[in-house]
Amino acid sequence: MPLHFFPSRAIALYMARMFVLRTFVILAALVLVLQTLDLLTESGAILAYRGNGQAEIWRYVGLRTPEIIARFLPFSVLLGTIITLSTLNQNSEVIAMKAAGLSAHQVLAPLMLAALGVAALSFAFNDYVVANASATLAQWKKVEYGVLPVDNGDRLNVWARHDDSLILARRMSGRGEAARLSGVTIYLREAGKLTSIIEAPSGTRQGDGWLLDKATRFVVASGTQRAAGQPIVARGVRPDQFRLSNVEPDGLSFGALRDAIEDLRAAGRPTKALEGDLWHKLSGPLSAVLMPLLGAVAAFGIARSGRLFVRAVIGMALGFAYFVADNFALAMGNLNVYPPLLAAWAPFVLFLLIGELVLFRTEE
DSSP, X not given: OGGGOSOOHHHHHHHHHHHHHHHHHHHHHHHHHHHHHHHHHHHHHHHHSTTOOHHHHHHHHHHHHHHHHHHHHHHHHHHXXXXXHHHHHHTTHHHHHHHTTOOHHHHHHHHHXXXXXXXXXXXXXXXXXXXXXXXXXXXHHHTXXXXXXXXXXXXXXXXXXXXXXXXXXXXXXXXXXXXXXXXXXXXXEETTEEEEEEEEEEEEEETTEEEEESEEEEETTTTEEEEEESOEEOTTOOHHHHTOOOOOGGGSOHHHHHHHHXXXXXXXXXXXXXXXXXXXXXXXXXXXGHHHHHGGGGTSOSOOSSOHXXXXXXXXXXXXXXXXXXXXXXHHHHTTSSOHHHHHHHHHHHHHHHHHHHHHHHTO
């Protein structure tokens, strides 16, 4: 093999095949059990809607299964790693490879390369399958598993920012220059202080601004309200800025979420939480590469008295500690406590260093 980093071709293929086979067998078992349990809790709500039957049950399974696969694939990689290395250790195959002059990193190299392939497959699966399934399932749940409404382009409770002022609308219909706002409320601010509030039942596109109909204006300083007629407000605010109502990162692919973040940033919206979710679409699948390193104690370790079960438990503890830290960091990023890059990548880098430290101190 190049640079003599990998074992022989036969050994590398043998280990990679063992690892991949066990990973996907465990994944299939987890998906079967978890989907069954999930279906037991949701089947009542699905069948509660009149007219729903077996077809809707299978439709739910088809939409929910990709989400379960995406969530538990890293767990399957961890368990597949531990079972593979435990089997090799129990059969003294690791001892034979070490006796042949292979280092601990060389023994793990085939597994990490196979895990990189699993990570690439996971990213593509999340981008092309899970995102669409999650978006459809979220919309179906909103109508309580009823008939999905036809998307006519209307958006509810949208808002945009114009300088220091905020513009809210209960509904936006139409597209481009034909866009129409209903239930418009404009909060005019100067130097961060609210000066007046303009309300109107409707607003239409007029030039580079919005023409309000039957508007009223409330002046905060005097506490008076008067008719404002048909003013043209929010010059420079584009119709597409209002269409950015709610962005669900789980229902968007990596490219679509990146474009939505750019649009939100241009409209003056906060994007830190979404940026963390964007980076996590990369760090999440890539966590599969960490699992062989964190589960390596099942093959190597300080204890050499045959306590294989103890070493396997240690490997599982390291892997699950990573998942806990990853979820915690992502939650802190969603609360804008951590910067986006730190929220998405800090657990990955931290446990990469921990895994390398354990491997060097015990084996290298």
